Amino acid sequence: DIQMTQSPSTLSASVGDRVTITCRASQSISSWLAWYQQKPGKAPKVLIYKASSLKSGVPSRFSGSGSGTEFTLTISSLQPDDFATYYCQQYNSYSWTFGQGTKVEIK
């Protein structure tokens, strides 16, 4: 099974900061990667799919990059609504795996 490792687990940042979250796959997954945002008590919401495609309706301050085994989610200028937990998700051979999550906290 492919393992997904996110870093950091927790990130403290201020409004306006540039934030980067990394996700590493235990083997190549090409660009089969999505990023989700989850707020407490709510279902996850997709932000990025196919590693770098921005989901319609998602603010352009969110961007994704990478392929193969290393991927990043970047928030160019952190907004109050962005404090949440972020998960990467890979797809390979009819199996999906999520990273363990990165909690973005207010500094």
Add this chain to the structure above:
Amino acid sequence: EVQLVESGGGLVKPGGSLRLSCAASGFTFSGHTMNWVRQAPGKGLEWVSSISITSTFVFYADSVKGRFTISRDNAKNSLYLQMNSLRAEDTAVYYCARDSAYYDTSGYYHPYFDLWGRGTLVTVSS
């Protein structure tokens, strides 16, 4: 309104069974692969199972294989998860999630979950 609504969660004893349902509305249910994803209290997301459009293909996480069964009824716009031999570690919020059915310009399938329900809590405890 486009939505997914889960039901059927509750408290069950170890070794017991439970059947979850997910009612879809506002979109063509029969046009999407469907999934179950769970989240244990205070923990991350775990994919549980997927079922193809015509139920021909079903897939399970190793942690539930042989105990859980996914099914769907396209005429009723409904997804199900039959959970048997439940264990304490199955305690979680169970989400129903729709696959995007996205193919890129080269024809490659890029699955991601573009619509989620609010979830239903399953608690396995004596």
